[in-house]
Amino acid sequence: MNTTGRYQLIMAADRVPPADSDDCIDHVDAGLSALRAYTDLQAGTWLAADTGKTADSADAAHAAALLRSLCHHQPAAFPEGWFDDYLAVNRRLAATATCLAAEQAVIWVHGHRLQLLPGVMRRLRPDLGIVMQLHSAFPPAELFVRLPEHRELLSGLLGADVVVLPYRRAAANLLDLAGRVHGLPVRDGQIAVGNRRVRVLAYPMPADxxxxxxxxxxxxxxxxxxxxxxxxxxxxxxxxxxxxxxxxxxxxxxxxxxxxxxxxxxxxxxxxxxxxxxxxxxxxxxxxxxxxxxxxxxxxxxxxxxxxxxxxxxxxxxxxxxxxxxxxxxxxxxxxxxxxxxxxxxxxxxxxxxxxxxxxxxxxxxxxxxxxxxxxxxxxxxxxxxxxxxxxxAGVSASVPLAGSAGTAPAPEAWARRLMAVVRARAAAPAQANRRRQPATAGSTRPAGHPAPHDNPRKIDAR
Incomplete structure (x- = not known):
C-alpha cells in the first residue's frame, strides 16, 4: 500500500482501462488493461484526462480525434482556438502528475490526447523519466507541418526520453520531421534536443x-x-x-x-x-x-x-x-x-x-x-x-496455409519491463549520454552503412 501519496510509475492516458481485460473492446484497451498488474508491482498509479467533465476537456478530446485523423491521412479541420483547450488539459494533468510522482519516477504517457504532456512535465519535473507512446500512426512530415501548431506538438513529444511508435514507418516519419524539417541533429534513431537525446523506437504493444x-x-x-x-x-x-x-x-x-x-x-x-x-x-x-x-x-x-x-x-x-x-x-x-x-x-x-x-x-x-x-x-x-x-x-485454389506465431513477441508485462529499462537507463544519465554522442548531422535519419536501431522492434537496448 502506498502511504506517501507518491508513486514510482504514473500511467497517463485519456482513460483508465477496465480492471478485467475481458471487458475491453479494442487492442489498445486490452493491452493497457494487461499492464495494470505491472503498474501495481511498480508502486504505480493511473492518471486519466478528464473525459468531458469540462468544456475544455471535451474540446481537447475532439482535438485528439482530429490529430488521430491527421495521423491516419484523413482530412481534419481544426477549429479556431482548439490548441488552447488542448494545452489546458495537458497542463492540468501535468500539475496533478507533478504532485503524484516520487523523485526520479517514470511517467508513461499514452495517446494523441496527451502529446504535449512530456514537454510540460520536462519543465516541471526534469528529474522524471518520461516515455511517450502513440499506439497509432505518425504521419509523413509534409502532412504534419500543415498544422500551424506543429512546432509546439513536436516540442511536446520531444520532452520525453523515449518516444514509442507502433511500426517502423511511423518512427521514420518522426525522425524525418525532426531532422529534415526542423533541423534537429538526428542519428541512430535518436534526436538531439539541447543536452539530451530522445530515443525513437518502433516497439508495438504486443497482443495479449x-x-x-x-x-x-x-x-x-x-x-x-x-x-x-x-x-x-x-x-x-x-x-x-x-x-x-x-x-x-x-x-x-x-x-x-x-x-x-x-x-x-x-x-x-x-x-x-x-x-x-x-x-x-x-x-x-x-x-x-x-x-x-x-x-x-x-x-x-x-x-x-x-x-x-x-x-x-x-x-x-x-x-x-x-x-x-x-x-x-x-x-x-x-x-x-x-x-x-x-x-x-x-x-x-x-x-x-x-x-x-x-x-x-x-x-x-x-x-x-x-x-x-x-x-x-x-x-x-x-x-x-x-x-x-x-x-x-478458403482452400479453393491450393492447400490452405496455416499461420502460427514465431513465439518471439513478449507477454505485455515482459514487454513493459524491457521498455522501462530503456527509459530508466536514459533518464538516469542524459548528460553522460550526450557527451558520448558522436557529431550528428541535421536531417540525417541514420548514418550511412548502419541499420536503424528500430528495424527490429523485438530487440531494444538502453543506448
Missing part, C-alpha cells in the same frame, strides 16, 4: 495472446462460438473481417477483393461467406463517408451473389468485448487483417492464438509476416493478388 488462449478454452466462449457458427448456416469456410471506420483499415479493398473472388470462382450457395464486424462509431466526416461506402459495397455483393435467406457477406455493427471477439474468432475459419498504412499484426496474432494455427491474410504495408510464419502477405490495393489470397485461405 495468453488472454485470448485462456478465453478460447472457456466453456461459455466456445458455446457462443458454436451458436454464431450455427446461425451463419455456412457449410464451408467463413472468413472474418473486424475493423473500425478508419479508411486506412482498407475494408473497402477487402470487399472488392472478395467480390472478385466470388466472380472468378462462383462457389456454390452457402459454401463460403465473409463475416464483417464494424465496431465503434465514426468520429470524423471521413469515417462517416467510409461507413457509407462499406454499406453500399456489402449491399452490392449480396445483391449480386446472395440467395434468399443466405447472404454471402454477413454484416454486424457491434462493439464486441474480448469474450465475444474470441467467440467470433473461433466461429470463423480464416482472418483478413489488412490495414493500409497503420496498425500492427495484433489482431492476426489473436486469431492464431485462439485457434493454435489458422489461415490469415495480412497486409505487406504494415506487416512483413516474419513473426507470423505461414501468413499470406498481400498488398490490399492489388485486387487480383488479394482475391488469389482469399482463394488460398
Amino acid at each position: 495472446a495468453a488472454g485470448i488462449r485462456r478465453l478460447a478454452r472457456s466453456g461459455p466462449v466456445r458455446a457462443r462460438a458454436q451458436q454464431i457458427r450455427a446461425a451463419l448456416r455456412v457449410a464451408g469456410p467463413v472468413l472474418l473481417s473486424v475493423a473500425g471506420w478508419d479508411p486506412a483499415e482498407a475494408v473497402e479493398q477487402r470487399l472488392v477483393a472478395f467480390d472478385r473472388f466470388l466472380a472468378e470462382h462462383r462457389p456454390a450457395p452457402a459454401t463460403i461467406a465473409l463475416l464483417h464486424v464494424g465496431y465503434g462509431e465514426p468520429r470524423t466526416p471521413a469515417e462517416h463517408d467510409h461507413r457509407e461506402r462499406v454499406d453500399r459495397l456489402i449491399a452490392k455483393v449480396n445483391g449480386t451473389y446472395a440467395e434468399v435467406g443466405q447472404p454471402v457477406v454477413h454484416y454486424l455493427r457491434a462493439a464486441p468485448d474480448r469474450r465475444e471477439l474470441t467467440s467470433l474468432y473461433l466461429a470463423c475459419d480464416a482472418l483478413l487483417a489488412t490495414p493500409d498504412h497503420h496498425g500492427t499484426a495484433a489482431q492476426a496474432h489473436e486469431f492464431v492464438a485462439a485457434h493454435g494455427s489458422a489461415p490469415v491474410v495480412v497486409s505487406e504495408l504494415t506487416c512483413d509476416g516474419a513473426d507470423l510464419p505461414g501468413a499470406v502477405v498481400v498488398n490490399p490495393h492489388d485486387t487480383a493478388a488479394f482475391s488469389a489470397a482469399i482463394a488460398r485461405v
Whole structure:
C-alpha cells in the first residue's frame, strides 16, 4: 500500500482501462488493461484526462480525434482556438502528475490526447523519466507541418526520453520531421534536443495472446462460438473481417477483393461467406463517408451473389468485448487483417492464438509476416493478388496455409519491463549520454552503412 501519496510509475492516458481485460473492446484497451498488474508491482498509479467533465476537456478530446485523423491521412479541420483547450488539459494533468510522482519516477504517457504532456512535465519535473507512446500512426512530415501548431506538438513529444511508435514507418516519419524539417541533429534513431537525446523506437504493444488462449478454452466462449457458427448456416469456410471506420483499415479493398473472388470462382450457395464486424462509431466526416461506402459495397455483393435467406457477406455493427471477439474468432475459419498504412499484426496474432494455427491474410504495408510464419502477405490495393489470397485461405485454389506465431513477441508485462529499462537507463544519465554522442548531422535519419536501431522492434537496448 502506498502511504506517501507518491508513486514510482504514473500511467497517463485519456482513460483508465477496465480492471478485467475481458471487458475491453479494442487492442489498445486490452493491452493497457494487461499492464495494470505491472503498474501495481511498480508502486504505480493511473492518471486519466478528464473525459468531458469540462468544456475544455471535451474540446481537447475532439482535438485528439482530429490529430488521430491527421495521423491516419484523413482530412481534419481544426477549429479556431482548439490548441488552447488542448494545452489546458495537458497542463492540468501535468500539475496533478507533478504532485503524484516520487523523485526520479517514470511517467508513461499514452495517446494523441496527451502529446504535449512530456514537454510540460520536462519543465516541471526534469528529474522524471518520461516515455511517450502513440499506439497509432505518425504521419509523413509534409502532412504534419500543415498544422500551424506543429512546432509546439513536436516540442511536446520531444520532452520525453523515449518516444514509442507502433511500426517502423511511423518512427521514420518522426525522425524525418525532426531532422529534415526542423533541423534537429538526428542519428541512430535518436534526436538531439539541447543536452539530451530522445530515443525513437518502433516497439508495438504486443497482443495479449495468453488472454485470448485462456478465453478460447472457456466453456461459455466456445458455446457462443458454436451458436454464431450455427446461425451463419455456412457449410464451408467463413472468413472474418473486424475493423473500425478508419479508411486506412482498407475494408473497402477487402470487399472488392472478395467480390472478385466470388466472380472468378462462383462457389456454390452457402459454401463460403465473409463475416464483417464494424465496431465503434465514426468520429470524423471521413469515417462517416467510409461507413457509407462499406454499406453500399456489402449491399452490392449480396445483391449480386446472395440467395434468399443466405447472404454471402454477413454484416454486424457491434462493439464486441474480448469474450465475444474470441467467440467470433473461433466461429470463423480464416482472418483478413489488412490495414493500409497503420496498425500492427495484433489482431492476426489473436486469431492464431485462439485457434493454435489458422489461415490469415495480412497486409505487406504494415506487416512483413516474419513473426507470423505461414501468413499470406498481400498488398490490399492489388485486387487480383488479394482475391488469389482469399482463394488460398478458403482452400479453393491450393492447400490452405496455416499461420502460427514465431513465439518471439513478449507477454505485455515482459514487454513493459524491457521498455522501462530503456527509459530508466536514459533518464538516469542524459548528460553522460550526450557527451558520448558522436557529431550528428541535421536531417540525417541514420548514418550511412548502419541499420536503424528500430528495424527490429523485438530487440531494444538502453543506448
